[in-house]
Amino acid sequence: MQSLDMATTDLREVNATLQAQTSASNQTEWVIDNPRGAHAVAVGLDTPISVTVRGSTGYYCAGMNAGATIHVQGSVGPGVAENMMSGTVIVDGDASQYAGATGHGGLLVIRGNASSRCGISMKGIDIVVQGSVGHMSAFMAQKGTLVVLGDAGDALGDSLYEARLFVRGSVKSLGADCVEKEMRAEHLDRLADLLERAGADAKPSEFRRYGSARRLYHFNIDHADQY
Amino acid sequence: MTKTPTTEPRQSWTFSREVNAEIRRAAATGIYDIRGGGAKRRVPHFDDLLFLGASISRYPLEGYREKCDTAVTLGTRFAKKPIELKIPITIAGMSFGSLSGPAKEALGRGASMAGTSTTTGDGGMTEEERGHSEKLVYQYLPSRYGMNLTDLRRADAIEVVVGQGAKPGGGGMLLGQKITERVAGMRDLPVGIDQRSACRHPDWTGPDDLEIKILELREITGWEKPIYVKIGGARPYYDTALAVKSGADVVVLDGMQGGTAATQDVFIEHVGQPTLACIRPAVQALQDLGLHREVQLVVSGGIRTGADVAKALALGADAVSIGTAALIALGDNDPKWEAEYNALGTTAGAYDDWHEGRDPAGITTQDPDLMKRLDPEAAGRRLRNYLNVMTLECQTIARACGKSHVHNLEPEDLCALTMEAAAMARVPLAGTDWWPGKGQF
Numbered sequence: 001m002q003s004l005d006m007a008t009t010d011l012r013e014v015n016a017t018l019q020a021q022t023s024a025s026n027q028t029e030w031v032i033d034n035p036r037g038a039h040a041v042a043v044g045l046d047t048p049i050s051v052t053v054r055g056s057t058g059y060y061c062a063g064m065n066a067g068a069t070i071h072v073q074g075s076v077g078p079g080v081a082e083n084m085m086s087g088t089v090i091v092d093g094d095a096s097q098y099a100g101a102t103g104h105g106g107l108l109v110i111r112g113n114a115s116s117r118c119g120i121s122m123k124g125i126d127i128v129v130q131g132s133v134g135h136m137s138a139f140m141a142q143k144g145t146l147v148v149l150g151d152a153g154d155a156l157g158d159s160l161y162e163a164r165l166f167v168r169g170s171v172k173s174l175g176a177d178c179v180e181k182e183m184r185a186e187h188l189d190r191l192a193d194l195l196e197r198a199g200a201d202a203k204p205s206e207f208r209r210y211g212s213a214r215r216l217y218h219f220n221i222d223h224a225d226q227y
Numbered sequence: 228m229t230k231t232p233t234t235e236p237r238q239s240w241t242f243s244r245e246v247n248a249e250i251r252r253a254a255a256t257g258i259y260d261i262r263g264g265g266a267k268r269r270v271p272h273f274d275d276l277l278f279l280g281a282s283i284s285r286y287p288l289e290g291y292r293e294k295c296d297t298a299v300t301l302g303t304r305f306a307k308k309p310i311e312l313k314i315p316i317t318i319a320g321m322s323f324g325s326l327s328g329p330a331k332e333a334l335g336r337g338a339s340m341a342g343t344s345t346t347t348g349d350g351g352m353t354e355e356e357r358g359h360s361e362k363l364v365y366q367y368l369p370s371r372y373g374m375n376l377t378d379l380r381r382a383d384a385i386e387v388v389v390g391q392g393a394k395p396g397g398g399g400m401l402l403g404q405k406i407t408e409r410v411a412g413m414r415d416l417p418v419g420i421d422q423r424s425a426c427r428h429p430d431w432t433g434p435d436d437l438e439i440k441i442l443e444l445r446e447i448t449g450w451e452k453p454i455y456v457k458i459g460g461a462r463p464y465y466d467t468a469l470a471v472k473s474g475a476d477v478v479v480l481d482g483m484q485g486g487t488a489a490t491q492d493v494f495i496e497h498v499g500q501p502t503l504a505c506i507r508p509a510v511q512a513l514q515d516l517g518l519h520r521e522v523q524l525v526v527s528g529g530i531r532t533g534a535d536v537a538k539a540l541a542l543g544a545d546a547v548s549i550g551t552a553a554l555i556a557l558g559d560n561d562p563k564w565e566a567e568y569n570a571l572g573t574t575a576g577a578y579d580d581w582h583e584g585r586d587p588a589g590i591t592t593q594d595p596d597l598m599k600r601l602d603p604e605a606a607g608r609r610l611r612n613y614l615n616v617m618t619l620e621c622q623t624i625a626r627a628c629g630k631s632h633v634h635n636l637e638p639e640d641l642c643a644l645t646m647e648a649a650a651m652a653r654v655p656l657a658g659t660d661w662w663p664g665k666g667q668f
Contacts, residue, residue, distance in 0.1 A: 015446045039439045044447030046376055059436070060443040066376045079430040083374055098430040102371040104415070120429040121371065123415040140425065142415045159423075161416060217420040218403060221257040 002027050006041075007034040014041065018068075021047045039077070042070050048087070062089045065106060078115075081108045084125055097134075100127045103144065109198045116153065119146045122163055128198035138165055139175065147194055149202050157210050165210040166191055168202055179213045260492040261400065263325075263581030263591065264551060265393050265484040265528065270501040272484070273535040275648030276641050277657065280627045288626040295622040296632040299546050301523045302384060302453020302476040305445070309453055309476075310362055310384050312546070313342025314618045315633060316536055319481075319527050319550035320366045320386065320457070322348030324401055324410045325488030325581060326554075328355045330590045332603040333557050335359030337610025341618075346386060346548075348488075349399050349424050351413045352378040359607075364455065367444065369398065369425035372414040376447070384477075385444055386455040387437070389428075389466070392485030392528045395459030395499045399424030400489050405584040407593045437473040445474075455479050460500040460528065464508035471513065471522050479548065480509050482528030486551040488591070489582035502528035502539075504651040510543030519543065520634075533620020540621070541636035542652060556613040557606040558588045 004014050014032060021027060030051045035041050039058035042051050045068035053061070056074030066085040075093030084103040091099075094112035101117070103125025110118075113131035117139055124143040132150030139155070141163035151169035158175020164187070165178075174180075191204040216223060238244060249260065281287035288295060302309035318338045323331050325348065332355035338345040344362035347353075351373015357363055365382030367374065379385065390396065401410075403419045411418040431440045441454050456470040457479035470478045482502025487495065506526055513519040526539045527548035539547045554560075560568075562575040564587035571578065571585060581591035589600030625633045628640045642657040643649035649662035656662060 011446065012450070016449065019449070040443040040446045043443055044376055044380075059439045060430075063443050064376045064379070064447055078436075082430050083371060085376055101430040102374065104375065117429070121425065123371070139429075140423075161420075217417070219258070219421050 001029045001031060003031045003033065005033045006036060006038060011038055011040065015043060018042055018045055018049065018051060021045075021049050023047050025049070035074070037077070042068070045070070045087075056093065065089060075112065080110075081106070081125070084108065094131070095129075099129075100125050103127070105144075107194075107197060109200075113150065119144070119163070122146070126194055128194055128200055130198070130200055132169065135172075136175065138163055138178075141165075145190065145194060147191065147198070147200075147207070149200060157212070159216065160210075160212040162212065164190070166207040167210065168207045171208075171210070174210065177213050177216045178210055181209045181211045183207070183209045261402075261489055261582055262492050262495070262579040263487060263489050264495070264579045265486040266496055266499075266501075268496055270483070271503050271645060271647040271651055272501065272529055273503060273538040275503070275644045276538050276652055276654065277644060278534075278537070278541075278624055278628060278640050279642060281629050285629045287629050288631060290623060290626055293626065294631060295626050297618055297622060299523070299634070301455075301525070301546065304476040304518075304522050305450065305474065306384075306453040306476050307449070307451045308383075310344060310364075312344060312362065314614060315540060315546040315621070316341075316530075316614055316617055317343050317364075317525065317546055317548045318345035318553050319485070319548040320346035320348040320364070320388065321550055321554075322350040322399075322401075322488055323353045323356065324348075324350035324405060324414070324593070325591055327590060327592055327598040327601065328353055328409075329598055329601045329603040330554075330557060330606070331356040332359050333601065333606035333610060334553060335363070336603060336607025337553075337556070337614065338362075340607065340611040341614035343614065344383065347382075349401075350410065351375075352382070353413075355603075357381065359603075366457075369428045370414075371429070372424070379444075380448060382452060384453040384455060385448070386457050386479060387441065387444070387475075388457045389437075389470075390459030390461065390481075391457065391487060392460045392481035392483045392499055392502070393487035394490045394494045395461040396426060397490055397494050397498070398426035399487070400582065402489070402582050402584075405582065405593045410593060434469040434473050437469075441474040453477055455525070457481065459485075460502065460505040463500070463505040464512045467509040467512040467524075468516060471516055471518055475522060477523045477525060478509065478513075479525045479527065480505055480544075481548075482526075484529030485527050486554075501651070502526065502530075503648060506539060506542040506544060507651070507653045513543075520545065533617040533622075534624060536617055536621040537624040537633065537636055538641065540633050541640050542638060545634065552613070553610055554590055556610045557590055558601060558609070559586070559590050561588055564588055 032053045035055045043063040046066040050069045053072045058077040060079045062070040062081045067087045069088045071090045078096040079098045081089040082101045084106040086106045090109045095114040097115045099114045099118045100108045102121045108127045110129045116134035118133040118137040122141045122144045126145045128147045135153035138157045142161040148167045152171045155175035157178030188204040299315045339361040345360045346364040364384045367387045453476040455477040456475040458466040460482040483499035523545040526544040567587035586592040589597040641654040649656040
């Protein structure tokens with residue numbers, strides 16, 4: 001286990017050290033102590049190392065992650081795991097706005113709540129929020145899956161493309177072109193797999209599925225009031 | 228019998244044929260007009276400025292003999308690896324999707340031969356472009372289509388796009404007919420749907436957030452790559468100051484004549500300021516911060532000639548960027564396709580329905596047959612020639628003003644032909660020592 005203490009090591013050195021690891025490295029387990037809300041912690045990692053952050057972070061923790069497993073034992077600021085390509089990011093606490101924004105792949109698990117615009121413009125990432133999500137979550141979401149064990153705020157899935165949304169609790173309102181859809185066996189299987197990988201204690205049958213009505217895929221003046 | 232004289236039929240200036248045609252089109256379709264390109268209206272521009280040239284008090288440099296340097300380095304503020312260019316003219320961001328793969332390749336070829344950079348656009352980085360561009364600027368856009376760690380690290384600079392001159396405050400639009408399998412795959416969208424590019428970034432709002440976003444990009448790329456911030460010509464003084472405050476190495480400032488792949492005509496013609504009006508406020512912001520020349524300013528929007536380049540530099544820019552002019556150099560709107568332009572209801576020079584993907588020149592299209600019309604090697608050579616001519620023209624003017632580097636051009640070398648241009652450029656009206664806003668006439 002390798003250790004980096006941000007009380008004595010600056011951000012540049014922390015990130016440079018982690019980014020310097022290669023697939024041939026045998027230093028695969030890392031711990032970061034005293035993050036103290038720092039921004040851009042453990043960003044741009046592209047090797048399958050494991051990083052545990054003991055404490056809370058600021059903006060963009062695990063940004064553009066590509067293969068690493070990053071576990072934050074605290075809460076995170078805006079844009080955790082933004083544009084993640086692959087790998088896993090786990091947050092024990094809550095997440096601020098834009099969690100998983102534009103993520104292309106990998107798994108983001110938030111054990112607490114996520115604020116507004118969770119999964120905005122997501123492009124293939126899977127996100128499991130064990131608490132609730134705020135308004136405009138999955139706005140313009142393109143691909144991937146958002147699973148919410150709690151409730152969803154206003155305008156869920158506004159202007160949605162092909163991302164799949166599963167919510168166990170209540171949905172305050174659906175956004176433009178987002179509708180409830182039939183839960184078929186393939187969706188239950190997908191949900192069961194994600195819940196298991198996220199370590200979430202919930203049954204797939206308790207969820208409802210939401211997706212795009214695809215009415216806004218081609219501009220039509222008769223739909224102008226929905227934009 | 229004597230015929231009574233009659234008045235000539237008189238068209239209204241307010242309700243011109245063009246205006247009436249648009250009213251009829253809108254009434255028939257119920258949708259606003261979408262097109263590519265920049266503002267077509269007449270606005271005060273570089274044509275309204277003149278260089279004074281050398282005189283008794285200033286002596287010129289000898290053409291072909293005395294050196295007039297054109298090199299420019301972008302990104303000297305924080306980046307470990309600034310971009311060094313041989314000429315102060317770069318290629319502006321244009322998307323793969325809007326442009327064909329061969330067109331992107333041609334831009335890379337031409338720019339590299341001339342010693343300058345090209346820029347990606349919405350839709351990600353293509354192999355054609357990376358492979359043929361010696362210096363490639365990777366745009367970081369609100370849509371983040373195709374954005375990935377590998378491409379970010381193989382870029383030579385990163386341009387965070389906040390806005391563009393054709394549509395400050397607007398996003399992009401690519402209609403379904405151009406969303407082929409390849410384009411859709413790069414953008415993670417279904418084939419054939421109309422796709423929108425967001426108008427603001429998904430994970431930051433305001434300059435304080437932008438500062439942290441830039442920190443993240445620098446941390447991801449080891450503080451090596453210059454970070455540009457591109458702004459539309461909306462509030463150039465404050466936007467430049469805020470971009471600098473946020474940590475930009477380079478500010479790219481795009482006026483309303485700067486082109487877009489597609490947006491509403493009403494947006495292009497009625498939002499944003501002319502390029503000429505934007506430069507001095509931006510330079511003023513840099514000067515007020517004590518960072519003029521340390522944070523470089525790249526100006527775009529309606530640059531066509533070496534004279535335009537020289538005028539932009541004289542007003543304080545470090546470099547310029549071209550988009551529309553580069554496409555014309557490749558072969559866009561060439562009269563040799565006039566019959567086909569006519570068949571599309573337009574004429575060479577006026578064709579701007581780039582979003583429809585039926586470009587006879589094979590540049591703004593994803594149609595495989597049309598794309599074949601553009602030979603990227605020949606088109607690249609044309610772009611190189613054009614860039615070389617603009618550079619020679621700029622040097623000619625600079626030497627005539629006695630400058631051994633094009634960056635030594637200054638506002639004192641200029642006068643204005645109109646009151647408007649004098650006010651915007653803050654240079655004297657020709658024949659006077661005054662411009663509006665400067666003391667009494």
